[in-house]
Amino acid sequence: MNGKEPILEFADVTIASARLGHAGMRCVNQRFLPGTLTLIRAEEGSEHVPIAGMAEGLLPLEEGRVLCMGEVWTAMPPERALQRRARIGRVFDGCGWISNLSVEENVALSQRHHTGRPAAQILAEAESLARAFGLSEVPKIRPALVPHQDLRRAEWVRAFLGSPLLILLEYPMRGVPPGHLPRLIAAVREACARKAAVLWLTDSDRVERHAELPPASRYAMRGAALAAVENG
Amino acid sequence: MIIGTIGRHAIARLRAAAHLCAVLWSILRQAARPRHWPRTTRAVFARQLLFTGVEALPFVSLVAFLTGISVVVQAQVWLSKAGQSELLGGVLVAVIIREVAPLLVNFIVIGRSGAAMAVELATMKVLGEIGVMDSQGLDPLLYLAIPRTLAMALSVFCLTIWFSIVSFASGYLFGIISGAGAADPVAFLNAVLKGVHPADVYNLLAKTLVPGLFTAGICIIEGLSVRYSITEVPQAATRAVVRSIAALFIISAVVSVLTYI
Numbered sequence: 001m002n003g004k005e006p007i008l009e010f011a012d013v014t015i016a017s018a019r020l021g022h023a024g025m026r027c028v029n030q031r032f033l034p035g036t037l038t039l040i041r042a043e044e045g046s047e048h049v050p051i052a053g054m055a056e057g058l059l060p061l062e063e064g065r066v067l068c069m070g071e072v073w074t075a076m077p078p079e080r081a082l083q084r085r086a087r088i089g090r091v092f093d094g095c096g097w098i099s100n101l102s103v104e105e106n107v108a109l110s111q112r113h114h115t116g117r118p119a120a121q122i123l124a125e126a127e128s129l130a131r132a133f134g135l136s137e138v139p140k141i142r143p144a145l146v147p148h149q150d151l152r153r154a155e156w157v158r159a160f161l162g163s164p165l166l167i168l169l170e171y172p173m174r175g176v177p178p179g180h181l182p183r184l185i186a187a188v189r190e191a192c193a194r195k196a197a198v199l200w201l202t203d204s205d206r207v208e209r210h211a212e213l214p215p216a217s218r219y220a221m222r223g224a225a226l227a228a229v230e231n232g
Numbered sequence: 233m234i235i236g237t238i239g240r241h242a243i244a245r246l247r248a249a250a251h252l253c254a255v256l257w258s259i260l261r262q263a264a265r266p267r268h269w270p271r272t273t274r275a276v277f278a279r280q281l282l283f284t285g286v287e288a289l290p291f292v293s294l295v296a297f298l299t300g301i302s303v304v305v306q307a308q309v310w311l312s313k314a315g316q317s318e319l320l321g322g323v324l325v326a327v328i329i330r331e332v333a334p335l336l337v338n339f340i341v342i343g344r345s346g347a348a349m350a351v352e353l354a355t356m357k358v359l360g361e362i363g364v365m366d367s368q369g370l371d372p373l374l375y376l377a378i379p380r381t382l383a384m385a386l387s388v389f390c391l392t393i394w395f396s397i398v399s400f401a402s403g404y405l406f407g408i409i410s411g412a413g414a415a416d417p418v419a420f421l422n423a424v425l426k427g428v429h430p431a432d433v434y435n436l437l438a439k440t441l442v443p444g445l446f447t448a449g450i451c452i453i454e455g456l457s458v459r460y461s462i463t464e465v466p467q468a469a470t471r472a473v474v475r476s477i478a479a480l481f482i483i484s485a486v487v488s489v490l491t492y493i
Binding site for chain 1: 364
């Protein structure tokens, strides 16, 4: 894929608010180009913004279409859709773990499932990312037994593992001491440098105003609409 | 009105059965493709075999031991009294291999693993873990359903063979201790082996693999049928167990009838 084709594109996307699930979004038009960071500001305490689920083609749309690497999710053969999702890294807003696997197994799951990389190589990359994020190692125990801030940073490890093309960060700093923010920003910079697109959903001024944050397209949720915000 | 209610109920049951058969067909068809067995799926298969098959061995052995004492000794005693000891092999095969072993092993697997599988999948669904898999490109049918279903069917088959061996051995030993049976183990073994016909092998395969597949299919469908609340989990587990037992009896009855036709 060349540098001008968007990795992800929302074309007139409208999604209804789900009673128990998420907020609605209306007429979203957005392109996520390789090597770019998009920052979306949601108000603290607002309903779950379903943009990551939309980006992965997991939510039924009321109108419009979502294209991933040039193809509409709903028109893709199921196996290709699975392969595309394997190239997406995500930090979840809410549950992000399979509880009967260890954190290490969770982190390596997608790579072990979709690629033929040796397990040792996957784990070595995961350990290296873990150290970059300030963890001594990827926890070998079940997610329920790991402190929240370590678990959140282990989610960062999973999101960046295997050099994904698209990285979806849903409030990645929730529950994590602000001192770790520069580590995450460094990983985002690296991902952008290798032409990944990063979508960062945040409710924190600290993230938006951080001096080391790479140039970003900035948006804010205004009701059900996504509005552009001036840089600065 | 009553007929209408019965009709609606019957149609709903038939639809559920058709859905179950469609799910199982899909699982078996997808499982036949080697590319649907990446290392993660193989790991789930191995884990399920360990839980359903290997870890059930002590309890299955205990039940088989006690069953052997009651059934084999009774057969030895009564056939000997009737002067029909030469029928021992045929009677034991008909009772243990054709009926008791598959039925009891299926019961144990439903109670031990089927219920656990339904609870596990229902909990995963309620907690959003299925969505986590989806978002990583893991198809729940390939990752969750295929390995669990095949491992359960294979476990039931292997456990049934083990059950039969243990119950024959315990029956033989207890027969000697109680003075009810002949002391020659070779003669006992020959009597049993002579009683085994090709139809018994087909019967054993049908009464273990098919209910094993159906139990897994039912537990997966019921487990994944929950939607929002954790209170739905025990209800799903109860439905899974009840429907698995009903399917087991229907399959056993049909196979028995077909075996004797």
